[in-house]
Amino acid sequence: PNLSDIPPICLLPLQVANQIAAGEVIERPASVVKELLENSLDAGADQIEIDIEKGGIGLIRIRDNGCGIREAELPLAVSRHATNKIKELTDLEKLHSLGFRGEALASIASVSHFVIHSHFYNAENGYSLLLNTLSDEVIIEPVAHPIGTTVEVRELFYNTPARRKFLRAEKTEFGHIQEIVKRLALSRFNVSFNLRHQGKTTVSLKKTDDETSRLLRIGSLCGTEFMQTALTVSNENSAMRLSGWISPPSHARGQADQQYFFVNGRIVRDKLVNHAVRQAYSDVLYGGRHPCYVLYLDIDPSEVDVNVHPTKHEVRFVQSGWVHHLLVSSLQQTLEQTRPQATVNIAD
Ligand code: ADP
Ligand code: MG
Numbered sequence: 001p002n003l004s005d006i007p008p009i010c011l012l013p014l015q016v017a018n019q020i021a022a023g024e025v026i027e028r029p030a031s032v033v034k035e036l037l038e039n040s041l042d043a044g045a046d047q048i049e050i051d052i053e054k055g056g057i058g059l060i061r062i063r064d065n066g067c068g069i070r071e072a073e074l075p076l077a078v079s080r081h082a083t084n085k086i087k088e089l090t091d092l093e094k095l096h097s098l099g100f101r102g103e104a105l106a107s108i109a110s111v112s113h114f115v116i117h118s119h120f121y122n123a124e125n126g127y128s129l130l131l132n133t134l135s136d137e138v139i140i141e142p143v144a145h146p147i148g149t150t151v152e153v154r155e156l157f158y159n160t161p162a163r164r165k166f167l168r169a170e171k172t173e174f175g176h177i178q179e180i181v182k183r184l185a186l187s188r189f190n191v192s193f194n195l196r197h198q199g200k201t202t203v204s205l206k207k208t209d210d211e212t213s214r215l216l217r218i219g220s221l222c223g224t225e226f227m228q229t230a231l232t233v234s235n236e237n238s239a240m241r242l243s244g245w246i247s248p249p250s251h252a253r254g255q256a257d258q259q260y261f262f263v264n265g266r267i268v269r270d271k272l273v274n275h276a277v278r279q280a281y282s283d284v285l286y287g288g289r290h291p292c293y294v295l296y297l298d299i300d301p302s303e304v305d306v307n308v309h310p311t312k313h314e315v316r317f318v319q320s321g322w323v324h325h326l327l328v329s330s331l332q333q334t335l336e337q338t339r340p341q342a343t344v345n346i347a348d
Contacts, residue, residue, distance in 0.1 A: 010159030014136060018080055018110035019160060019232035026107055028167060029056025029156055031311075032178035036151050037184050040064035040086065041191065042097040045148060046207055050195045057156055057275040058179050065148040066154040068120035075138050077116065079107040093302040095335040098266055103309070105151075111163070118144040148288055149266035178202065181204045182221050186260055186294055189214050218245065218294065225251060226292050231337060235294060235330035239303065239322065242330050244295035247286040248338045252294070263304055265296075268315050276324045280331035284338075297323070 013018070026032060035055065039049050043066025046246035071079050076082040083102030086092060092100065108114060110133050119126030126145030129138055150255075157164035167173060174197050185193045185205050195203035205221075208214050219227030230245035247258075261273050281291050305316040317323045 014080075015110055018106050021080065022107035022111045022160075023163070024107075025104065026111060026156075027163075028176060029060060029173050030157060030180045030308030032056065032060050032108050032112075032153055033062070033177050034180045034184075035099075035108065036060070036062040036153075037180070038098040039104065039151075040066055040149070041184070041188060042099050043067045045151065046191050048191060048193050050175060050177075050181065050193070050197075052174060052195070052197045055167075055168065055197075057167060057173060058154065060153040061150065063148065063150040065146070067124070067148055068126075068149055069116075069118040070120045071078075071123065071140065072142055073117065074116065074127060076110050076113070078105045078129065078131060078138070082106075083101065092305075092307055095301045095306065096264075098312070100105055101304075103310075104325070108153055111160050112156045112158065115141050116143045116149065116151045117152075118149040119147045121147050131230045138294070143175075181254075183260060185217065186221060187262050187265050187267060189217060211314040222292065222294065230335045233330055234336050235281065235326065237331070238324060239296060242295060242297050242326055244293065246295070246331060246334060247292040249281060249289075249291070249335070250338075252281075252285055252289035254289065254294060258291040258294075260294045261291070262296045264298060264301060264313055265311065266306065266315075269313050270315065272317070272320055272324055273327065276327035277331065280328045280335065284335060295327075297322075 022117075027036065029052075033050065033052075037048065037050075040062060043064060045066035047062035047065045049061075049063040051059065051061040051063075073084075079102075081102045083100060085097040085100045085102075086095065103117075105114075114131050115128060117126060117128045119321070125190055126143045128143040128145075129140050130136055156166070178195065181193060181195050181203055185191075189208045192207040193203060193205045196199065206213075206218055215227055218219055218230070226245070226247060229248055229251045232244075233246055234243050235296055236242065241262055247253075259277075261268055261270065277291060277293065285291065303318045305318070308314045308316055
């Protein structure tokens with residue numbers, strides 16, 4: 001640059017800072033659905049209604065029956081770095097919520113037309129918050145709303161054309177949304193989920209509380225073949241607990257598209273997990289085949305770092321060797337059940 005016109009350093013306007021933060025976590029409509037559903041679950045909801053129009057590009061509306069938000073705190077809910085889930089960094093060591101960054105609503109609101117309606121559980125009234133993105137003003141008004149929260153996101157990326165250009169066909173975007181709903185429905189059996197696209201129901205799951213109805217949910221999300229053939233995994237030691245279902249080698253697939261691993265109720269992608277699963281199946285699976293699994297690891301929150309990436313899809317285990325070992329040994333033990341019993345010929 002020309003030394004005479006080096007621009008001065010300026011603080012970015014709030015709206016611009018929020019839009020930049022949104023770039024990290026809000027990639028497509030499904031990212032909005034993920035963040036909003038996580039908030040509903042963190043609020044203790046056990047009934048969640050999801051309405052989508054035009055693959056989520058037109059409308060994403062999520063209604064829950066969680067605790068709601070106090071009227072006075074509505075503006076904070078849509079402010080960056082505002083959360084009621086942690087107070088200091090060390091709180092992450094005892095984190096039981098999915099959220100903690102306090103950025104999602106501020107990010108989403110900065111790249112859409114955004115309205116939130118909420119009725120705090122012991123308040124008399126519900127209130128709505130409307131955000132004027134041009135003036136940064138918030139408008140709060142009383143509304144009729146049952147206890148809980150509804151967030152409405154319209155015209156996603158209307159003001160960020162670069163991002164909007166990367167969106168795929170509505171059908172494809174809706175496919176991504178269905179996948180997110182599937183993952184969250186697999187993570188919380190005690191919550192009912194209803195998903196509608198253009199008014200038509202595509203997912204309808206009642207909350208479940210026993211093993212049979214859990215298996216039925218697995219069947220409707222992962223297919224009846226997986227449900228009927230899956231082997232049950234259940235193992236624990238003093239530090240952690242592994243449970244869930246895995247496919248027998250005979251029902252592996254050509255693609256690694258039915259693999260779900262949850263750590264303390266959070267879906268996670270992890271190289272260590274992939275490696276452990278491959279190792280456990282190595283003797284029984286032909287190359288190029290992929291097992292299906294839905295596995296849940298429950299572990300002390302201080303043993304896992306969730307603050308690795310803004311989307312919170314990655315974690316780091318403090319004792320990664322222990323996790324790897326528990327996985328390999330539990331899966332191997334489970335797979336043993338499928339081996340034909342060795343036949344012993346006693347010579348006469
Ligand atoms: P985070 O989830 O990381 O705290 P968010 O931006 O997603 O950040 O949400 C900000 C805050 O707004 C949350 O901490 C919570 O207090 C409140 N909130 C958001 N969604 C809901 C909801 N559906 N029900 C109740 N409270 C909510
Ligand atoms: Mg959140």
